[in-house]
Amino acid sequence: MLEPIHSPPFTKHPIRWAQVNLFSNWFNSLLTLLVAYLLVLYVPGMLDWAFLSADWSGQTKDDCSGVGACWVFIDARMNQFMYGFYPTEEQWRVNLAFIILLALVIPLFIEKTPRKGWIIGFLLVGYPVIAFWLFGGDIFGLIQVDTEQWGGLMLTLIIATVGIIASLPIGIILALGRRSEMPIIRYICISFIEVMRGVPLITILFMASVMLPLFMPEGVTFDKLMRAMIGITLFQSAYMAEVIRGGLQAIPKGQYEAADALGLNYFQKMALVILPQALKLVIPGIVNTFIALFKDTSLILIIGLFELSGIMKAALNDPEWLGFATEGYLFAALIYWMFCFSMSRYSQHIEQKLHTGHR
Amino acid sequence: MNQSHIKDEIEIELKNVNKWYDDFHVLRDINLQVRKGERIVICGPSGSGKSTMIRCLNRLESHQKGDITIEGTPLNNDVRNIDAIRKDVGMVFQHFNLFPHLTVLDNCCLAPQWVKKQPRKEAEATAMKFLERVKIPDQALKYPGQLSGGQQQRVAIARSLCMNPNIMLFDEPTSALDPEMIKEVLDVMVELADEGMTMLCVTHEMGFAKKVADRVIFMDAGEIIEENNPHEFFDNPQSERTKLFLSQILHN
Numbered sequence: 001m002l003e004p005i006h007s008p009p010f011t012k013h014p015i016r017w018a019q020v021n022l023f024s025n026w027f028n029s030l031l032t033l034l035v036a037y038l039l040v041l042y043v044p045g046m047l048d049w050a051f052l053s054a055d056w057s058g059q060t061k062d063d064c065s066g067v068g069a070c071w072v073f074i075d076a077r078m079n080q081f082m083y084g085f086y087p088t089e090e091q092w093r094v095n096l097a098f099i100i101l102l103a104l105v106i107p108l109f110i111e112k113t114p115r116k117g118w119i120i121g122f123l124l125v126g127y128p129v130i131a132f133w134l135f136g137g138d139i140f141g142l143i144q145v146d147t148e149q150w151g152g153l154m155l156t157l158i159i160a161t162v163g164i165i166a167s168l169p170i171g172i173i174l175a176l177g178r179r180s181e182m183p184i185i186r187y188i189c190i191s192f193i194e195v196m197r198g199v200p201l202i203t204i205l206f207m208a209s210v211m212l213p214l215f216m217p218e219g220v221t222f223d224k225l226m227r228a229m230i231g232i233t234l235f236q237s238a239y240m241a242e243v244i245r246g247g248l249q250a251i252p253k254g255q256y257e258a259a260d261a262l263g264l265n266y267f268q269k270m271a272l273v274i275l276p277q278a279l280k281l282v283i284p285g286i287v288n289t290f291i292a293l294f295k296d297t298s299l300i301l302i303i304g305l306f307e308l309s310g311i312m313k314a315a316l317n318d319p320e321w322l323g324f325a326t327e328g329y330l331f332a333a334l335i336y337w338m339f340c341f342s343m344s345r346y347s348q349h350i351e352q353k354l355h356t357g358h359r
Numbered sequence: 360m361n362q363s364h365i366k367d368e369i370e371i372e373l374k375n376v377n378k379w380y381d382d383f384h385v386l387r388d389i390n391l392q393v394r395k396g397e398r399i400v401i402c403g404p405s406g407s408g409k410s411t412m413i414r415c416l417n418r419l420e421s422h423q424k425g426d427i428t429i430e431g432t433p434l435n436n437d438v439r440n441i442d443a444i445r446k447d448v449g450m451v452f453q454h455f456n457l458f459p460h461l462t463v464l465d466n467c468c469l470a471p472q473w474v475k476k477q478p479r480k481e482a483e484a485t486a487m488k489f490l491e492r493v494k495i496p497d498q499a500l501k502y503p504g505q506l507s508g509g510q511q512q513r514v515a516i517a518r519s520l521c522m523n524p525n526i527m528l529f530d531e532p533t534s535a536l537d538p539e540m541i542k543e544v545l546d547v548m549v550e551l552a553d554e555g556m557t558m559l560c561v562t563h564e565m566g567f568a569k570k571v572a573d574r575v576i577f578m579d580a581g582e583i584i585e586e587n588n589p590h591e592f593f594d595n596p597q598s599e600r601t602k603l604f605l606s607q608i609l610h611n
Contacts, residue, residue, distance in 0.1 A: 257419050258456035258515075262470035262522060263445035272469060276460050356460055356502040 061321055073324040074331050077315045081331075084151015084306050090143060094154050097134040101127065124165070147225035151306040153335060159229055159307065160294045160339075166233045167293065168286070171240025172279075176270060178245055189241070196238035201299055204231045209303040228300045236293040243285035247278030280354050287347040291340045298336075308332055364555045365573060366395035370526060371416065371557075376425035378411060378581075385411050386422065387581040395525075398558045400568040400589075403578035404604060409561045412578070413528045416559070417448045430525065446474060449519030453531040455511040457503035463490070463514050464499040467521045475522065482521070489517040493547050509540030513547055520551075527551065529560040563608055569593065577601045 022032040053068030057075070064070035074081070083091050104123050107113040135158070138144035150158070177189030196204070208231040209224060216222060251274055259269040279286070301310035312332045316325050371393035378386040385408045393399060401409045414420040415427060418434055418441045427434040429444045458466050467486035471477045477485070490496045493513035495506075503511050512532060519527060529548065533541045545567050552558055552571040562568070568575050568589050575592040577585045577600075585592070585601045596602045 252454075252456075254452055254454050254456035255458065258450075258452065258458070260419060261417055261445060261448075261450040261452075262518070263442060263474040264470060265442070268473050272473065273458055277458075280460065354460075356504060 069327050069330075070324055071327060073315075073321050073327055077321070080152060080311055080315060081308060082152045083154050084311055085149040086145060086151065086154065087143075087149070090137070090145055093134045093137070093142065093145075097131045098157075100130065147223055148305075150225065152311050153308045155225075155305065156294075156297050156307040159225075159232060159297045159300065162229050163233045163236060163293045163297070164290050167237040167240050167289070170233065170237035171244050171289075172275065174237060174241035175244035175248060178241065179248060193238045193241050196235055197242070201232070201235050201296055202302060204235050205299060205303050207231070224303065225305060228303060228305060232293065232296060232300070236289055236296070239292070240286065240289050243282050243289055244278065246285065247280075247282035248274065250281050251278050280351075283347050283351050283354075287343055290343055294340055294343070295336060308335060364396045368395050369393070370395045370397075370430055371559075372426075372428045373412075374426045374428075376412075376415065376422050376427060378408075378415065378420065378422045378424075385581050386415070389425070389583060391576070391583065393557065393559065395557055396555045398552050398556075398571050398573050399560065399576060400572040400574075401559065401561045401576045401578060402563060402565075402568070402604070402608075403584075407578040408581040409576075409578045410530050413450075413530060413559050413561055416526075416528060417445050417450055419450075446522060447524055448526045448528060449522060449524035450528045450530065451512070451515050451519055451532045453534050455503070455508070455515045455535075457511055457515055457518070459503050462500050462502055463495070463506070466503065466514060467518045470518075471521050485521050486517070489520045490514070492520070492550070493517045494543075507540060508536045509543045512536065512540075512544045516544075516547055516551070524556075526557045526559070529558065529562065531561050531563075533562065533564055565593070565608065577604065579604070 023029045049068050051068075053065070054071055055064045055068065056071050058064065058072040059076065061070070061073070063072050079088065079091075083094060086094060101123075104119055104127060108116055108119060113119070133139050133142070135150065136145060136147070174189050174193055177185045178193065180186045180189070205228060208227040212222065212227060255273055255277065256269065259273040264272065297307050298309040300307060301313065306314060309332050312328050315321065316328050369392050371391070373389050373391040376386055376389040377384070389412060401413065403409045411420055415422050416429065416434075421436075430447060432440050432444055434440060434444060457463075458469070461469065464483065464486055467490065468479065468482040471482040471485060472479060487496055487499065490499055493516055495510055495513055495517075498506060498510060498514070503514065506514065516532075532548070533544050536544060541564070545564060548558075548560070548567065549571055558571075560567075560572075572589045574586055575589050576583055577592070577596075577598075579600050585596065585598050587597075592601075593605065596605055
């Protein structure tokens, strides 16, 4: 019997690593040197602008030297970026709603939490009601705060959360409907998906905010935010449906047949056998859609709702703070990026957790 | 051969069954009666319709003409009939078709829990009983992807048995297996046959056919060409096509 031979060691030594990865031939060496030169040329300047020469404290534009970034602008407007025009003395309600949300969501990430099903159930059914009361008021002695006053990151998160939670099940139903053997259901789903996908989101938002009221009977008003949320959710659920359909098509026919042969009915077959596998396959696509949805919330600016990027744009037009667009957009981009990157990382974690291997 | 395990009652009956894929006539006037406890091996060249025929028996495929009756229930478009028949008819596939996202145990418990509404504990007990019978109780908590092909196929057999079927259909159960794993699966099937299960098995394992079959059916081009007991079938085939087929597979 032969002795087992170890696989050759990986190149761990830094000099060896650099030889292999950075200077393997003259062309790679040239590229490495070029990139290093560009980094040396630009990075120190950027760091200097953003941190070393930046102004961090103050009240007005005059507190900024103009050499580096003027983060005073962000600081002064922070409250508006977070809450929009939500009355300052009522903002505790928003904070409370988000604290309750965190208190419910964090246990879900802890392995040992008992009765996760109940927590999820409450999150989907009970929590939205509580959050709606807290945000909107006009009940339990809370002052009414119109949705027109909601704004900033708070509004971004509300729309994105509702959209993300609603678009997945709607997308699943549309995807199953599109593959249904019943022609009426199939054609309804196909038309919905193709119409929604074939139109820019801006058009749908305009339709929802301008056209829809025209068809409503006199006196019936339908909250603008509600219309925007429905518009975004339906738009993204059409994309979601196609992502999920891709997953459904990737499941071998044998899985359907085995479920049929065991006597599972259609809903059991889908819920227990097909969807768990299909959804797992398309997690990257689903999260892609979630991220797109999160960023698409910025489009509701055009119907006069001021979520994060909208309120940023408004703040940049303030005569007292003219000329800080770079800081403003960088800050907004950083916040969007934080949320989107977190979603992306979390989805990779789920993918690894659901991997049952060796197929 | 001892025929005492065969009861008088007719469990499966096919009368003039015809099926088309578009214009292609896959099943032509199939007539077949299977009695309770009978073990039938179906063979024939590829494309002869043998898989299609047994897939019609639990409505994975639908037939267009003729009647199929399983345990007295006609197999037609009535969903209640299809559900009732599927509860009593187990099927084992060429490619196992285990559910890769579930453990072996969950694969076995799924249908008893959801279709028969058994409590989890009872379903688990049944599952372990059958996993022991196919000799892999120690793999119960693994995922199918971690098992060899032979083990997967035995799990698939256990999964079907968990529904306590009266009839088992095998659709080329050993064709996708490596040669050294065929025996472990065939052994399980022989044991099952010894217990008096009604079995219909599409296979090219002629040793298995000789050992357990009460009847061997030869199909070609969508027709049943010849049927006989294994002894007569192998030693004294009647039609030219059967002779040709047998000479081809026995040469290999």
